[in-house]
Amino acid sequence: MDFLQPTTWAEALEAKAAHPDAVAVAGGTDVMVGINFGHLRPSLLMDLTRVEDLQEWSIEDGAVRLGAGVSYARVIAELGTQLPGLAMASRTIGSPQIRNRGTVGGNLATASPAGDAHPALLAADAQVEVASVRGSRRIPVPDFYTGVKRNAMDADELITAVLVVPPSGPQQYSKIGTRNAMVISVAAFGLALHPDRRAVGTGIGSAAPTPRRAPAAEQFLADELTGTGLWESRAELPAATAGRFGELVADAASPIDDVRGSARYRLHALSVMACRALTWAWADYRTDTGKEV
Amino acid sequence: MRLICTVNGTQQQVDDVWEGESLLYVLRERMGLPGSKNACEQGECGSCTVLLDGLPVCACLVAAGQAEARQVETVEGMADGGALDPVQQAFLDAGAVQCGFCTPGLLVSTRDLLQRSGRPSDAETREALAGNLCRCTGYEKILDAVRLAADRLAQSGTGGHR
Protein backbone atom coordinates (compact mmCIF):
# COMPACT_ATOMS: atom_id res chain seq x y z
CA MET A 1 0.00 0.00 0.00
CA ASP A 2 1.21 3.50 -0.80
CA PHE A 3 0.33 6.55 1.21
CA LEU A 4 -0.01 9.95 -0.38
CA GLN A 5 -0.54 13.23 1.40
CA PRO A 6 -1.34 15.98 -1.10
CA THR A 7 -1.41 19.52 0.25
CA THR A 8 -3.21 21.09 -2.71
CA TRP A 9 -6.42 20.17 -4.49
CA ALA A 10 -4.66 20.10 -7.86
CA GLU A 11 -2.18 17.57 -6.51
CA ALA A 12 -5.01 15.43 -5.10
CA LEU A 13 -6.91 15.46 -8.41
CA GLU A 14 -3.79 14.58 -10.39
CA ALA A 15 -3.11 11.65 -8.10
CA LYS A 16 -6.72 10.45 -8.43
CA ALA A 17 -6.48 10.73 -12.23
CA ALA A 18 -3.25 8.72 -12.25
CA HIS A 19 -4.59 6.15 -9.77
CA PRO A 20 -8.37 5.87 -10.15
CA ASP A 21 -8.38 3.00 -7.65
CA ALA A 22 -6.81 5.19 -4.94
CA VAL A 23 -8.94 5.40 -1.82
CA ALA A 24 -9.30 8.84 -0.28
CA VAL A 25 -9.32 9.11 3.48
CA ALA A 26 -10.74 12.11 5.33
CA GLY A 27 -12.00 11.39 8.87
CA GLY A 28 -11.28 7.70 8.34
CA THR A 29 -14.42 6.68 10.22
CA ASP A 30 -15.55 4.48 7.33
CA VAL A 31 -12.21 3.79 5.61
CA MET A 32 -10.22 2.77 8.68
CA VAL A 33 -12.90 0.35 9.85
CA GLY A 34 -12.57 -1.31 6.45
CA ILE A 35 -8.77 -1.43 6.64
CA ASN A 36 -8.67 -2.60 10.28
CA PHE A 37 -10.98 -5.50 9.43
CA GLY A 38 -9.15 -6.43 6.24
CA HIS A 39 -12.12 -5.64 3.98
CA LEU A 40 -10.29 -2.80 2.29
CA ARG A 41 -6.74 -3.04 0.91
CA PRO A 42 -6.30 -0.12 -1.48
CA SER A 43 -3.05 0.06 -3.42
CA LEU A 44 -2.96 3.78 -2.62
CA LEU A 45 -4.39 5.56 0.38
CA MET A 46 -4.71 9.30 -0.15
CA ASP A 47 -5.04 11.48 2.93
CA LEU A 48 -7.17 14.57 2.21
CA THR A 49 -6.78 16.20 5.62
CA ARG A 50 -3.85 18.37 4.46
CA VAL A 51 -5.79 19.93 1.58
CA GLU A 52 -6.76 23.20 3.22
CA ASP A 53 -9.54 24.20 0.79
CA LEU A 54 -11.48 21.11 1.80
CA GLN A 55 -11.44 22.05 5.50
CA GLU A 56 -13.08 25.45 4.99
CA TRP A 57 -16.61 26.73 4.50
CA SER A 58 -17.60 30.05 3.01
CA ILE A 59 -20.59 31.93 1.64
CA GLU A 60 -20.65 31.95 -2.16
CA ASP A 61 -23.45 33.60 -4.19
CA GLY A 62 -25.72 33.44 -1.15
CA ALA A 63 -25.11 29.73 -0.57
CA VAL A 64 -23.01 28.00 2.03
CA ARG A 65 -20.10 26.29 0.37
CA LEU A 66 -19.20 23.52 2.78
CA GLY A 67 -15.79 21.98 2.10
CA ALA A 68 -15.99 18.19 1.84
CA GLY A 69 -13.56 17.83 4.76
CA VAL A 70 -15.42 19.90 7.34
CA SER A 71 -16.20 17.72 10.37
CA TYR A 72 -19.65 17.22 11.89
CA ALA A 73 -18.39 18.87 15.09
CA ARG A 74 -17.68 22.03 13.12
CA VAL A 75 -21.01 21.93 11.28
CA ILE A 76 -22.68 21.80 14.70
CA ALA A 77 -20.50 24.51 16.26
CA GLU A 78 -20.28 26.91 13.32
CA LEU A 79 -23.24 26.35 11.01
CA GLY A 80 -26.26 25.78 13.24
CA THR A 81 -28.00 28.88 11.84
CA GLN A 82 -27.07 28.53 8.17
CA LEU A 83 -27.54 24.75 7.93
CA PRO A 84 -29.99 23.91 10.72
CA GLY A 85 -31.18 20.59 9.28
CA LEU A 86 -27.67 19.33 8.62
CA ALA A 87 -26.53 20.48 12.07
CA MET A 88 -29.43 18.59 13.68
CA ALA A 89 -28.54 15.48 11.69
CA SER A 90 -24.86 15.90 12.63
CA ARG A 91 -25.72 15.92 16.33
CA THR A 92 -27.17 12.41 15.97
CA ILE A 93 -24.02 10.96 14.38
CA GLY A 94 -21.88 8.49 16.31
CA SER A 95 -20.15 10.01 19.32
CA PRO A 96 -18.05 13.10 20.04
CA GLN A 97 -14.97 11.22 18.79
CA ILE A 98 -16.70 10.30 15.53
CA ARG A 99 -18.09 13.82 15.05
CA ASN A 100 -14.62 15.30 15.54
CA ARG A 101 -13.33 13.28 12.58
CA GLY A 102 -16.23 12.30 10.34
CA THR A 103 -17.03 14.58 7.41
CA VAL A 104 -19.99 15.32 5.19
CA GLY A 105 -17.84 14.53 2.14
CA GLY A 106 -17.10 11.09 3.55
CA ASN A 107 -20.78 10.48 4.26
CA LEU A 108 -21.65 11.43 0.67
CA ALA A 109 -18.95 9.28 -0.92
CA THR A 110 -19.95 6.27 1.18
CA ALA A 111 -23.56 6.96 0.11
CA SER A 112 -25.02 4.55 2.63
CA PRO A 113 -28.83 4.63 2.65
CA ALA A 114 -28.45 5.13 6.42
CA GLY A 115 -26.06 8.09 6.21
CA ASP A 116 -27.47 10.88 8.36
CA ALA A 117 -26.34 13.82 6.24
CA HIS A 118 -28.42 12.67 3.26
CA PRO A 119 -32.01 13.37 4.40
CA ALA A 120 -30.97 16.85 5.55
CA LEU A 121 -29.15 17.59 2.28
CA LEU A 122 -32.08 16.28 0.23
CA ALA A 123 -34.60 18.42 2.11
CA ALA A 124 -32.40 21.49 1.70
CA ASP A 125 -31.92 20.98 -2.09
CA ALA A 126 -28.17 20.75 -1.77
CA GLN A 127 -25.75 20.34 -4.65
CA VAL A 128 -22.59 18.28 -4.59
CA GLU A 129 -19.56 19.75 -6.32
CA VAL A 130 -17.20 17.12 -7.67
CA ALA A 131 -13.95 17.71 -9.51
CA SER A 132 -11.31 15.95 -11.53
CA VAL A 133 -8.40 17.06 -13.70
CA ARG A 134 -11.05 17.36 -16.43
CA GLY A 135 -12.90 20.08 -14.56
CA SER A 136 -15.65 20.36 -11.99
CA ARG A 137 -19.42 19.83 -12.05
CA ARG A 138 -22.34 20.22 -9.72
CA ILE A 139 -24.72 17.35 -9.09
CA PRO A 140 -28.13 17.95 -7.47
CA VAL A 141 -28.03 15.77 -4.38
CA PRO A 142 -30.99 13.50 -5.38
CA ASP A 143 -29.02 12.52 -8.51
CA PHE A 144 -25.88 11.83 -6.50
CA TYR A 145 -27.16 8.57 -4.99
CA THR A 146 -27.29 5.93 -7.71
CA GLY A 147 -27.67 2.69 -5.74
CA VAL A 148 -26.89 1.02 -2.43
CA LYS A 149 -23.58 2.64 -1.44
CA ARG A 150 -23.10 3.87 -5.00
CA ASN A 151 -22.77 7.44 -6.16
CA ALA A 152 -22.59 9.45 -9.36
CA MET A 153 -18.84 10.14 -9.22
CA ASP A 154 -16.53 8.98 -11.98
CA ALA A 155 -13.42 7.05 -11.00
CA ASP A 156 -11.16 10.07 -11.33
CA GLU A 157 -13.41 12.44 -9.38
CA LEU A 158 -13.35 13.64 -5.80
CA ILE A 159 -15.89 15.68 -3.83
CA THR A 160 -14.88 19.32 -3.39
CA ALA A 161 -17.81 20.77 -1.50
CA VAL A 162 -21.51 20.76 -0.82
CA LEU A 163 -23.56 23.85 -1.68
CA VAL A 164 -26.60 24.63 0.37
CA VAL A 165 -28.77 27.73 0.24
CA PRO A 166 -29.44 28.95 3.79
CA PRO A 167 -33.02 28.36 4.88
CA SER A 168 -35.93 30.73 4.44
CA GLY A 169 -37.97 28.65 6.91
CA PRO A 170 -37.63 26.02 9.61
CA GLN A 171 -35.90 22.67 9.16
CA GLN A 172 -36.18 19.48 11.19
CA TYR A 173 -34.40 16.15 11.42
CA SER A 174 -35.71 13.01 13.06
CA LYS A 175 -33.95 9.68 13.49
CA ILE A 176 -34.95 6.39 15.05
CA GLY A 177 -32.33 4.18 16.64
CA THR A 178 -32.02 1.84 19.57
CA ARG A 179 -30.23 4.38 21.75
CA ASN A 180 -29.31 8.02 21.73
CA ALA A 181 -25.68 7.71 20.58
CA MET A 182 -23.65 5.45 18.33
CA VAL A 183 -26.50 4.11 16.28
CA ILE A 184 -27.08 3.60 12.63
CA SER A 185 -30.59 4.85 11.96
CA VAL A 186 -33.45 2.40 11.64
CA ALA A 187 -35.25 5.15 9.74
CA ALA A 188 -34.69 8.88 9.42
CA PHE A 189 -36.49 11.89 8.04
CA GLY A 190 -35.40 15.41 7.12
CA LEU A 191 -37.79 18.30 6.46
CA ALA A 192 -37.30 21.84 5.18
CA LEU A 193 -40.01 24.45 4.68
CA HIS A 194 -39.07 26.93 1.94
CA PRO A 195 -41.59 29.78 2.41
CA ASP A 196 -39.64 32.03 0.01
CA ARG A 197 -40.57 29.78 -2.91
CA ARG A 198 -43.66 28.27 -1.30
CA ALA A 199 -42.05 24.86 -1.46
CA VAL A 200 -41.38 21.90 0.83
CA GLY A 201 -38.27 19.70 0.93
CA THR A 202 -38.05 16.15 2.29
CA GLY A 203 -35.42 13.44 2.71
CA ILE A 204 -35.87 9.81 3.72
CA GLY A 205 -33.07 7.72 5.23
CA SER A 206 -32.69 3.94 5.80
CA ALA A 207 -35.93 3.12 4.05
CA ALA A 208 -34.99 2.56 0.41
CA PRO A 209 -31.87 1.41 -1.53
CA THR A 210 -30.74 5.05 -1.58
CA PRO A 211 -31.60 8.14 0.38
CA ARG A 212 -34.55 9.69 -1.46
CA ARG A 213 -37.10 12.46 -1.40
CA ALA A 214 -40.88 12.09 -1.09
CA PRO A 215 -42.02 14.25 -4.05
CA ALA A 216 -45.75 13.53 -3.72
CA ALA A 217 -45.68 14.49 -0.04
CA GLU A 218 -43.76 17.69 -0.87
CA GLN A 219 -46.28 18.64 -3.56
CA PHE A 220 -49.29 17.82 -1.39
CA LEU A 221 -48.08 19.97 1.50
CA ALA A 222 -46.95 22.88 -0.66
CA ASP A 223 -50.36 22.90 -2.43
CA GLU A 224 -52.22 22.62 0.87
CA LEU A 225 -50.29 25.50 2.45
CA THR A 226 -50.77 27.66 -0.62
CA GLY A 227 -54.42 26.74 -1.21
CA THR A 228 -55.48 27.49 2.36
CA GLY A 229 -53.38 30.64 2.66
CA LEU A 230 -51.40 29.13 5.54
CA TRP A 231 -48.02 30.40 4.32
CA GLU A 232 -49.33 33.95 4.93
CA SER A 233 -51.67 33.46 7.88
CA ARG A 234 -49.34 31.16 9.81
CA ALA A 235 -52.47 29.79 11.42
CA GLU A 236 -52.63 26.40 13.06
CA LEU A 237 -51.94 23.48 10.75
CA PRO A 238 -54.87 21.04 10.57
CA ALA A 239 -53.92 17.71 12.16
CA ALA A 240 -55.34 15.91 9.13
CA THR A 241 -52.85 17.72 6.88
CA ALA A 242 -49.89 16.62 9.01
CA GLY A 243 -51.29 13.10 9.14
CA ARG A 244 -51.75 12.90 5.37
CA PHE A 245 -48.26 14.30 4.84
CA GLY A 246 -46.89 11.50 7.06
CA GLU A 247 -48.73 8.86 5.02
CA LEU A 248 -47.42 10.24 1.74
CA VAL A 249 -43.85 10.28 3.06
CA ALA A 250 -44.17 6.61 4.03
CA ASP A 251 -45.63 5.87 0.56
CA ALA A 252 -42.42 7.15 -1.02
CA ALA A 253 -40.25 4.64 0.85
CA SER A 254 -39.46 1.06 -0.14
CA PRO A 255 -37.80 -0.40 2.92
CA ILE A 256 -36.58 -3.93 3.59
CA ASP A 257 -36.58 -6.15 6.66
CA ASP A 258 -33.12 -6.33 8.22
CA VAL A 259 -31.44 -6.75 11.60
CA ARG A 260 -32.22 -3.18 12.58
CA GLY A 261 -35.94 -3.26 11.88
CA SER A 262 -38.75 -4.62 9.74
CA ALA A 263 -40.05 -2.91 6.64
CA ARG A 264 -43.45 -2.50 8.32
CA TYR A 265 -41.91 -0.81 11.33
CA ARG A 266 -39.90 1.52 9.12
CA LEU A 267 -42.99 2.62 7.19
CA HIS A 268 -44.90 3.29 10.40
CA ALA A 269 -41.91 5.10 11.93
CA LEU A 270 -41.55 7.28 8.83
CA SER A 271 -45.17 8.38 8.84
CA VAL A 272 -44.97 9.23 12.54
CA MET A 273 -41.63 11.06 12.18
CA ALA A 274 -42.81 13.04 9.15
CA CYS A 275 -46.02 14.07 10.91
CA ARG A 276 -44.09 15.13 14.03
CA ALA A 277 -41.31 16.88 12.13
CA LEU A 278 -43.93 18.89 10.27
CA THR A 279 -45.73 19.74 13.52
CA TRP A 280 -42.46 20.97 15.08
CA ALA A 281 -41.45 22.90 11.98
CA TRP A 282 -44.86 24.50 11.69
CA ALA A 283 -44.74 25.56 15.36
CA ASP A 284 -41.36 27.21 14.60
CA TYR A 285 -42.79 28.90 11.53
CA ARG A 286 -45.75 30.29 13.47
CA THR A 287 -43.55 31.91 16.12
CA ASP A 288 -40.91 33.08 13.65
CA THR A 289 -42.77 36.21 12.55
CA GLY A 290 -39.54 38.12 12.05
CA LYS A 291 -39.08 37.01 8.46
CA GLU A 292 -41.46 38.44 5.88
CA VAL A 293 -42.27 36.01 3.11
CA MET B 1 7.12 4.61 5.91
CA ARG B 2 8.54 6.93 8.53
CA LEU B 3 6.26 8.77 10.95
CA ILE B 4 7.24 11.75 13.06
CA CYS B 5 4.78 13.29 15.48
CA THR B 6 4.69 14.77 18.95
CA VAL B 7 3.30 12.50 21.63
CA ASN B 8 2.72 13.91 25.10
CA GLY B 9 5.05 16.78 24.31
CA THR B 10 7.93 14.63 23.07
CA GLN B 11 8.82 14.24 19.42
CA GLN B 12 8.69 10.62 18.36
CA GLN B 13 10.02 9.02 15.22
CA VAL B 14 9.15 5.52 14.08
CA ASP B 15 10.17 3.67 10.93
CA ASP B 16 8.69 0.85 8.88
CA VAL B 17 5.13 1.89 9.63
CA TRP B 18 2.67 0.08 7.37
CA GLU B 19 0.61 2.62 5.38
CA GLY B 20 -2.70 1.13 6.46
CA GLU B 21 -1.77 1.06 10.12
CA SER B 22 -3.77 2.98 12.72
CA LEU B 23 -2.38 5.55 15.10
CA LEU B 24 -3.49 3.20 17.88
CA TYR B 25 -1.25 0.42 16.59
CA VAL B 26 1.66 2.83 16.26
CA LEU B 27 1.23 4.07 19.82
CA ARG B 28 0.89 0.62 21.36
CA GLU B 29 3.17 -1.53 19.27
CA ARG B 30 5.84 0.87 18.01
CA MET B 31 6.10 3.60 20.62
CA GLY B 32 5.67 1.47 23.72
CA LEU B 33 2.61 3.38 24.87
CA PRO B 34 0.00 0.68 25.60
CA GLY B 35 -2.18 2.94 27.75
CA SER B 36 -4.65 3.52 24.93
CA LYS B 37 -6.57 0.27 24.66
CA ASN B 38 -7.64 -1.73 21.65
CA ALA B 39 -11.07 -3.24 22.15
CA CYS B 40 -13.02 -2.93 18.91
CA GLU B 41 -10.92 -1.23 16.20
CA GLN B 42 -14.13 0.22 14.77
CA GLY B 43 -14.73 3.42 16.68
CA GLU B 44 -17.50 1.99 18.82
CA CYS B 45 -15.94 1.70 22.28
CA GLY B 46 -13.72 4.75 22.81
CA SER B 47 -11.11 2.84 24.81
CA CYS B 48 -8.49 4.11 22.32
CA THR B 49 -9.45 7.79 22.78
CA VAL B 50 -6.53 10.22 22.44
CA LEU B 51 -6.35 13.92 21.71
CA LEU B 52 -5.22 14.71 18.17
CA ASP B 53 -4.34 18.39 17.91
CA GLY B 54 -6.45 18.87 21.04
CA LEU B 55 -9.58 16.99 19.90
CA PRO B 56 -10.73 13.63 21.29
CA VAL B 57 -10.65 11.02 18.53
CA CYS B 58 -10.56 7.25 18.25
CA ALA B 59 -6.90 6.44 17.61
CA CYS B 60 -8.00 3.22 15.90
CA LEU B 61 -9.61 5.27 13.11
CA VAL B 62 -6.71 7.65 12.46
CA ALA B 63 -4.41 6.42 9.70
CA ALA B 64 -0.86 6.57 11.02
CA GLY B 65 0.25 8.99 8.32
CA GLN B 66 -2.56 11.38 9.24
CA ALA B 67 -0.78 11.99 12.55
CA GLU B 68 2.40 13.16 10.78
CA ALA B 69 3.62 16.40 12.42
CA ARG B 70 0.52 16.50 14.64
CA GLN B 71 0.24 16.67 18.42
CA VAL B 72 -1.01 13.51 20.12
CA GLU B 73 -1.89 13.31 23.80
CA THR B 74 -2.49 9.95 25.42
CA VAL B 75 -3.40 8.80 28.91
CA GLU B 76 0.32 8.33 29.61
CA GLY B 77 0.72 12.09 29.47
CA MET B 78 -1.82 12.83 32.20
CA ALA B 79 0.11 12.08 35.39
CA ASP B 80 2.89 14.47 36.30
CA GLY B 81 5.63 12.10 37.38
CA GLY B 82 4.18 10.27 40.38
CA ALA B 83 1.34 12.74 40.84
CA LEU B 84 -1.90 11.64 39.27
CA ASP B 85 -4.02 14.11 37.34
CA PRO B 86 -7.07 15.16 39.43
CA VAL B 87 -9.30 13.29 36.97
CA GLN B 88 -7.31 10.09 37.50
CA GLN B 89 -7.41 10.54 41.28
CA ALA B 90 -11.17 11.12 41.20
CA PHE B 91 -11.74 7.90 39.20
CA LEU B 92 -9.80 5.97 41.86
CA ASP B 93 -11.49 7.69 44.79
CA ALA B 94 -15.00 7.27 43.36
CA GLY B 95 -14.48 3.59 42.58
CA ALA B 96 -15.06 4.22 38.88
CA VAL B 97 -12.48 1.62 37.82
CA GLN B 98 -13.26 -2.08 37.76
CA CYS B 99 -11.44 -4.08 35.07
CA GLY B 100 -9.97 -0.79 33.90
CA PHE B 101 -10.07 -1.46 30.19
CA CYS B 102 -12.31 1.52 29.42
CA THR B 103 -10.54 3.79 31.91
CA PRO B 104 -7.78 5.33 29.75
CA GLY B 105 -10.30 6.45 27.14
CA LEU B 106 -12.70 7.76 29.76
CA LEU B 107 -9.89 9.68 31.46
CA VAL B 108 -8.90 11.39 28.21
CA SER B 109 -12.53 12.21 27.35
CA THR B 110 -13.30 13.43 30.87
CA ARG B 111 -10.21 15.60 31.05
CA ASP B 112 -11.21 17.19 27.73
CA LEU B 113 -14.79 17.73 28.93
CA LEU B 114 -13.68 19.39 32.15
CA GLN B 115 -11.25 21.63 30.33
CA ARG B 116 -14.02 22.83 28.04
CA SER B 117 -16.80 23.20 30.60
CA GLY B 118 -15.70 23.35 34.22
CA ARG B 119 -18.97 22.18 35.79
CA PRO B 120 -20.85 20.08 33.24
CA SER B 121 -24.41 19.01 33.98
CA ASP B 122 -25.01 15.26 34.11
CA ALA B 123 -26.69 15.52 30.72
CA GLU B 124 -23.60 17.21 29.27
CA THR B 125 -21.38 14.55 30.82
CA ARG B 126 -23.47 11.73 29.39
CA GLU B 127 -23.33 13.35 25.97
CA ALA B 128 -19.56 13.93 26.15
CA LEU B 129 -18.87 10.36 27.28
CA ALA B 130 -21.39 8.69 24.94
CA GLY B 131 -18.52 7.36 22.82
CA ASN B 132 -16.82 5.59 25.74
CA LEU B 133 -18.33 2.23 26.62
CA CYS B 134 -17.84 0.48 29.96
CA ARG B 135 -18.92 -3.12 30.43
CA CYS B 136 -18.33 -3.22 34.20
CA THR B 137 -19.41 -0.21 36.21
CA GLY B 138 -22.89 0.68 34.98
CA TYR B 139 -21.59 4.26 34.63
CA GLU B 140 -22.95 5.60 37.96
CA LYS B 141 -19.52 5.60 39.59
CA ILE B 142 -18.07 7.15 36.47
CA LEU B 143 -20.55 10.01 36.76
CA ASP B 144 -19.60 10.29 40.46
CA ALA B 145 -15.95 10.51 39.44
CA VAL B 146 -16.63 13.24 36.88
CA ARG B 147 -18.53 15.31 39.48
CA LEU B 148 -15.76 14.75 42.05
CA ALA B 149 -13.07 15.78 39.58
CA ALA B 150 -15.07 18.84 38.53
CA ASP B 151 -15.49 19.90 42.17
CA ARG B 152 -11.80 19.46 42.94
CA LEU B 153 -10.67 21.25 39.80
CA ALA B 154 -13.07 24.11 40.53
CA GLN B 155 -11.67 24.40 44.05
CA SER B 156 -8.10 24.44 42.84
CA GLY B 157 -9.04 26.79 40.01
CA THR B 158 -7.60 24.62 37.25
CA GLY B 159 -10.78 23.45 35.47
CA GLY B 160 -12.49 25.05 32.48
CA HIS B 161 -9.60 27.22 31.42
CA ARG B 162 -9.66 26.47 27.74
Ligand SMILES: Cc1cc2nc3c(=O)[nH]c(=O)nc-3n(C[C@H](O)[C@H](O)[C@H](O)COP(=O)(O)OP(=O)(O)OC[C@H]3O[C@@H](n4cnc5c(N)ncnc54)[C@H](O)[C@@H]3O)c2cc1C
Ligand atom coordinates in the same frame (compact mmCIF):
# COMPACT_ATOMS: atom_id res chain seq x y z
C1 LIG C 1 -18.62 4.27 15.60
C2 LIG C 1 -19.18 4.87 14.35
C3 LIG C 1 -20.43 5.46 14.38
C4 LIG C 1 -20.97 6.03 13.22
N1 LIG C 1 -22.19 6.59 13.31
C5 LIG C 1 -22.75 7.14 12.20
C6 LIG C 1 -24.03 7.75 12.27
O1 LIG C 1 -24.65 7.82 13.32
N2 LIG C 1 -24.54 8.28 11.13
C7 LIG C 1 -23.85 8.24 9.94
O2 LIG C 1 -24.36 8.74 8.95
N3 LIG C 1 -22.64 7.67 9.85
C8 LIG C 1 -22.07 7.12 10.95
N4 LIG C 1 -20.85 6.52 10.86
C9 LIG C 1 -20.18 6.43 9.56
C10 LIG C 1 -19.18 7.55 9.25
O3 LIG C 1 -18.77 8.20 10.43
C11 LIG C 1 -19.75 8.60 8.30
O4 LIG C 1 -20.14 8.00 7.08
C12 LIG C 1 -18.76 9.72 8.02
O5 LIG C 1 -19.45 10.78 7.43
C13 LIG C 1 -17.61 9.33 7.12
O6 LIG C 1 -16.79 10.47 6.95
P1 LIG C 1 -15.19 10.36 7.04
O7 LIG C 1 -14.63 11.69 6.77
O8 LIG C 1 -14.77 9.70 8.28
O9 LIG C 1 -14.95 9.37 5.80
P2 LIG C 1 -13.75 8.42 5.43
O10 LIG C 1 -13.83 7.17 6.20
O11 LIG C 1 -12.47 9.16 5.44
O12 LIG C 1 -14.16 8.14 3.93
C14 LIG C 1 -15.40 7.54 3.61
C15 LIG C 1 -15.53 7.36 2.11
O13 LIG C 1 -15.54 8.62 1.48
C16 LIG C 1 -14.47 8.74 0.56
N5 LIG C 1 -14.12 10.15 0.63
C17 LIG C 1 -13.83 10.91 1.72
N6 LIG C 1 -13.65 12.20 1.37
C18 LIG C 1 -13.82 12.26 0.03
C19 LIG C 1 -13.76 13.33 -0.93
N7 LIG C 1 -13.50 14.60 -0.59
N8 LIG C 1 -14.00 13.03 -2.23
C20 LIG C 1 -14.29 11.76 -2.60
N9 LIG C 1 -14.34 10.72 -1.75
C21 LIG C 1 -14.12 10.97 -0.44
C22 LIG C 1 -13.46 7.74 1.01
O14 LIG C 1 -12.63 7.34 -0.04
C23 LIG C 1 -14.36 6.63 1.49
O15 LIG C 1 -14.83 5.88 0.41
C24 LIG C 1 -20.26 5.98 12.01
C25 LIG C 1 -18.99 5.39 11.98
C26 LIG C 1 -18.45 4.85 13.13
C27 LIG C 1 -17.08 4.23 13.09
Ligand code: FES
Ligand atom coordinates in the same frame (compact mmCIF):
# COMPACT_ATOMS: atom_id res chain seq x y z
S1 FES D 1 -10.64 0.45 19.83
FE1 FES D 1 -10.96 2.41 18.97
S2 FES D 1 -13.00 2.80 19.47
FE2 FES D 1 -12.78 0.77 20.16
Ligand code: FES
Ligand atom coordinates in the same frame (compact mmCIF):
# COMPACT_ATOMS: atom_id res chain seq x y z
S1 FES E 1 -14.20 -0.88 34.14
FE1 FES E 1 -14.31 -2.65 32.90
S2 FES E 1 -15.00 -1.82 31.00
FE2 FES E 1 -15.14 -0.15 32.32
